[in-house]
Amino acid sequence: MTSDLNTTATPTWCPGCWNFQILAGIKSGLAEEIKKGKNKDDFAIVSGIGCHAKIFDYINLNGINTLHGRVLPTCLGMKVGNPNLNVIGFSGDGDAYAEGIEHLIHAARFNSDFKYFVHNNQVFALTVAQPTPVTELGYKDKTNPLGVKFQPLNPIKLMLASGCGFVARVFAEKSQIEYIFKEAMKHKGFAFIEVIQPCIIFHNDKGYLEKTYSLEKEEHDKTNFDAAWKKADEFDYSTVKKIPLGIFYQKEKPILEELYPQLAELKKKKMSWKDIKR
Amino acid sequence: MKFSILFGGKAGQGANILSDILGKSLVKKGYYVFVSRDYQSLIRGGHNFNVLTFSDEPVYSNDSEIDLIIALDKNTLELHKKELKKNGNAIHVEAKGNMYFAGRLFKILCMDFKLLEEELRELKGRFDENIREAKEGYEEEKKIACRIIDRKENLNFMNGNQAVSEGAIKSGIDIYYFYPMTPATNVAGELAEKQIENNHIVLELENEIAVINAAVGSAITGAKTMIGTSGGGFDLMTEALSLAGIAESPLVIYLASRPGPSTGLATYSGQGDLDMARHAGHGEFVRMVLSPGDAEECQEITSQAFYFSQKFGVSVIILSDKHLAECLYTIKEKPVITPSKKVTILKKYNSYESDKFGYMTESPEIVNKNVENRLKKQKEIEREAEKFSQFKIFGKSNSENVIVSWGSPKGAILDAIKDIDAKFIQFLYLDPFPMKAKKEIEGKNIILVENDATGQLGKLIAEKTGIIIEDKNKILRYDGRPFFADELKKEIERRLK
Numbered sequence: 001m002t003s004d005l006n007t008t009a010t011p012t013w014c015p016g017c018w019n020f021q022i023l024a025g026i027k028s029g030l031a032e033e034i035k036k037g038k039n040k041d042d043f044a045i046v047s048g049i050g051c052h053a054k055i056f057d058y059i060n061l062n063g064i065n066t067l068h069g070r071v072l073p074t075c076l077g078m079k080v081g082n083p084n085l086n087v088i089g090f091s092g093d094g095d096a097y098a099e100g101i102e103h104l105i106h107a108a109r110f111n112s113d114f115k116y117f118v119h120n121n122q123v124f125a126l127t128v129a130q131p132t133p134v135t136e137l138g139y140k141d142k143t144n145p146l147g148v149k150f151q152p153l154n155p156i157k158l159m160l161a162s163g164c165g166f167v168a169r170v171f172a173e174k175s176q177i178e179y180i181f182k183e184a185m186k187h188k189g190f191a192f193i194e195v196i197q198p199c200i201i202f203h204n205d206k207g208y209l210e211k212t213y214s215l216e217k218e219e220h221d222k223t224n225f226d227a228a229w230k231k232a233d234e235f236d237y238s239t240v241k242k243i244p245l246g247i248f249y250q251k252e253k254p255i256l257e258e259l260y261p262q263l264a265e266l267k268k269k270k271m272s273w274k275d276i277k278r
Numbered sequence: 279m280k281f282s283i284l285f286g287g288k289a290g291q292g293a294n295i296l297s298d299i300l301g302k303s304l305v306k307k308g309y310y311v312f313v314s315r316d317y318q319s320l321i322r323g324g325h326n327f328n329v330l331t332f333s334d335e336p337v338y339s340n341d342s343e344i345d346l347i348i349a350l351d352k353n354t355l356e357l358h359k360k361e362l363k364k365n366g367n368a369i370h371v372e373a374k375g376n377m378y379f380a381g382r383l384f385k386i387l388c389m390d391f392k393l394l395e396e397e398l399r400e401l402k403g404r405f406d407e408n409i410r411e412a413k414e415g416y417e418e419e420k421k422i423a424c425r426i427i428d429r430k431e432n433l434n435f436m437n438g439n440q441a442v443s444e445g446a447i448k449s450g451i452d453i454y455y456f457y458p459m460t461p462a463t464n465v466a467g468e469l470a471e472k473q474i475e476n477n478h479i480v481l482e483l484e485n486e487i488a489v490i491n492a493a494v495g496s497a498i499t500g501a502k503t504m505i506g507t508s509g510g511g512f513d514l515m516t517e518a519l520s521l522a523g524i525a526e527s528p529l530v531i532y533l534a535s536r537p538g539p540s541t542g543l544a545t546y547s548g549q550g551d552l553d554m555a556r557h558a559g560h561g562e563f564v565r566m567v568l569s570p571g572d573a574e575e576c577q578e579i580t581s582q583a584f585y586f587s588q589k590f591g592v593s594v595i596i597l598s599d600k601h602l603a604e605c606l607y608t609i610k611e612k613p614v615i616t617p618s619k620k621v622t623i624l625k626k627y628n629s630y631e632s633d634k635f636g637y638m639t640e641s642p643e644i645v646n647k648n649v650e651n652r653l654k655k656q657k658e659i660e661r662e663a664e665k666f667s668q669f670k671i672f673g674k675s676n677s678e679n680v681i682v683s684w685g686s687p688k689g690a691i692l693d694a695i696k697d698i699d700a701k702f703i704q705f706l707y708l709d710p711f712p713m714k715a716k717k718e719i720e721g722k723n724i725i726l727v728e729n730d731a732t733g734q735l736g737k738l739i740a741e742k743t744g745i746i747i748e749d750k751n752k753i754l755r756y757d758g759r760p761f762f763a764d765e766l767k768k769e770i771e772r773r774l775k
Contacts, residue, residue, distance in 0.1 A: 007635070007637065008635070008637075009635075009637045009638075041624075044624065046495070049629070054638075056626075056628075056638075057637045057638055061626075062624045062625055062626055063624075063626065063627070064494070064495070064498060064525065064626075064627040064628065064629070065626075065627070065628045065629055065630060065632075065638065066491065066494070066495075066521065066629050067491065067517055067518060067521050067629055070487065070488075070491040070518065070521075072488075073483065073487070073488035073489075073491035073492040073495065074491050074492065074494060074495040075495065076483075076488075076492050076495065077455075077491065077492030077493060077494065077495020077496040077497075077499075077503075078495040078496065078498070078499055079495075080453060080479065080481065080492065080495075080496055080501075081452075081453065081495060081496035081497070081498070081499030081500070081501040081503070082499040082500075082501075082624075085499065085624075102484055102485060102487075102488075103484065103488055105484075106483070106484040106488070260479055261474065262473065262474070262477055262478070262479045263479065265477075272499055272500060272501070273452035273453065273496075273499070273500065273501035273502070273620075274499060274500030274501060274620055274622075274623075276452065276477070278450040
């Protein structure tokens with residue numbers, strides 16, 4: 001089934017890159033959706049600029065490989081253009097937390113019904129190793145020989161504070177991607193999924209995987225905001241003690257596409273603006 | 279016959295509503311009316327004024343001299359009495375509501391009170407209070423300065439922003455995104471008011487970068503998409519303008535200028551963004567820059583912008599300015615709307631160079647082909663543009679004196695050249711540049727009129743035709759204020775041959 005989703009493009013990720021696992025998980029999740037009756041053309045993908053964005057070439061779906069940092073408004077525009085499209089956005093941590101961070105807050109606020117995966121490798125890999133806003137204290141590279149001086153941002157807390165209705169983190173393993181893809185597709189509204197994806201060249205796994213644990217297994221109450229906030233605090237992206245994985249918080253609220261009668265009507269009639277003749 | 283009235287007061291006193299009401303009533307009576315707005319970047323207090331000129335002949339601008347001043351505060355009187363004509367009048371009474379002055383005005387112009395009542399009813403709010411004030415003024419006023427009659431002309435009255443919105447609706451707009459910025463914001467207001475009735479959608483996003491990127495997202499799903507901003511907001515959009523260039527997604531961008539650089543004069547007018555509109559965005563790609571000069575052309579040009587953007591998959595910039603956007607014009611002719619089809623389909627789009635499947639490529643052969651395919655649109659667009667009025671000729675067609683301009687100065691130029699020996703070429707298409715205009719200006723005494731400091735149309739003409747306009751023949755105004763017809767006439771006369 002995933003064969004329909006294959007493309008002729010040759011992957012140019014480094015051999016052994018965790019992005020391959022993300023790709024496999026997403027494709028398998030998509031194949032599952034298609035098996036359940038959805039059409040390939042019911043989906044569209046959007047990526048930004050950076051290593052993550054290459055995923056656009058490796059999934060045979062329509063969409064756009066857009067500018068650095070602008071995945072979110074592009075996804076929103078596609079949903080407004082056709083509320084019946086299932087739009088999936090992919091960003092890197094540079095995309096999501098640096099260049100386009102303003103959009104992240106507003107995506108949570110608008111709650112348009114699309115899914116957003118942030119491939120967080122804690123480094124600007126494609127431009128060769130500069131720190132991002134989520135790189136740990138003290139990290140050094142050629143451009144920052146004195147080491148990173150600033151505490152990393154905590155995107156999970158940022159999303160919780162912004163009112164995001166689906167806040168999750170997984171590790172870049174195929175099975176985890178499959179799981180969270182399925183959960184995100186079930187969720188009505190904007191879904192924020194951070195994928196911990198250590199860069200094997202510039203920011204290797206500093207024992208992350210061993211420190212992770214499943215929120216689900218620990219019976220974390222994902223409807224409890226305060227509990228989610230506490231769990232979000234366990235990993236500060238700098239010191240690695242415990243890394244909770246899974247859904248921190250989930251709460252459905254009205255989606256943009258239903259709040260505007262014009263869009264609700266399109267959704268109901270399974271139409272896009274393109275079908276509206278004037 | 280031409281009569282001008284200045285309405286002035288503090289922001290919030292309602293001078294704007296007064297000129298609106300009178301303008302609408304005069305247009306109903308069949309008079310040609312032009313209203314300009316001068317207001318400051320503040321909400322209450324300060325000094326705002328509108329100037330209304332009406333005539334039994336078409337009028338597109340104001341003169342520098344005023345027949346009647348309606349002063350809602352004392353400051354208005356102090357600031358503007360020097361503009362009064364010798365036999366002009368000024369009305370100022372302390373502590374009266376604005377409709378008191380409306381009452382007096384309608385009497386002065388010998389207009390039926392019922393007309394005013396109609397307008398007040400349309401205003402909805404404060405009706406009883408308004409009508410009481412208006413009656414008081416109407417009864418108090420004894421003088422008559424000008425007799426308005428029934429001219430039985432079927433005229434329309436709207437400002438540039440309203441006309442752009444009308445044009446967008448008539449062109450079948452689906453989606454409009456914006457972030458508020460004077461003087462473009464009212465297009466969002468106009469379109470938002472009609473979104474349910476016309477079934478389109480208007481969304482305000484977090485900034486101009488989101489606006490244009492969302493627009494590209496919507497455009498590639500096939501929706502007719504438009505955005506609006508002014509110079510500073512447009513600056514923020516330019517990276518995505520370049521994206522639209524490589525992705526070849528259709529986009530209509532309304533760019534209503536005000537004087538820069540930077541925040542400049544936030545509520546005044548200028549044409550300093552022509553260079554930017556022509557060149558914005560990194561890399562080489564095709565875009566169009568079209569410039570209407572009055573409300574009728576605002577509708578027509580907007581429909582052409584949709585037409586070209588859809589047909590060629592390009593961004594089309596409708597370049598306007600605060601003067602055009604907010605002045606009220608009287609429209610006699612029915613605008614010619616160019617219909618356009620939605621042809622864009624969702625496929626794989628890319629900000630990188632891409633192959634026929636939409637996958638990123640760095641192949642020199644494919645890149646060459648892509649670049650050439652994108653750029654050849656320029657020639658195709660030039661050919662298609664031949665079907666439209668890319669420039670218009672007014673005045674004495676065989677004159678040796680040729681005035682060249684674009685955009686909002688059109689109005690003052692038309693009013694200024696009525697009885698002088700000059701031809702006027704108005705450029706509506708700036709990119710592509712209509713090369714046929716060359717023979718209209720070659721070897722003539724060319725006079726450039728622009729609301730900017732560097733004569734940007736002059737530079738464009740030089741670039742495209744090699745014709746250099748002498749500095750002494752450039753009439754440039756860059757204080758944020760529009761040209762007045764009477765002053766402009768004197769400036770033009772000094773340069774005639």
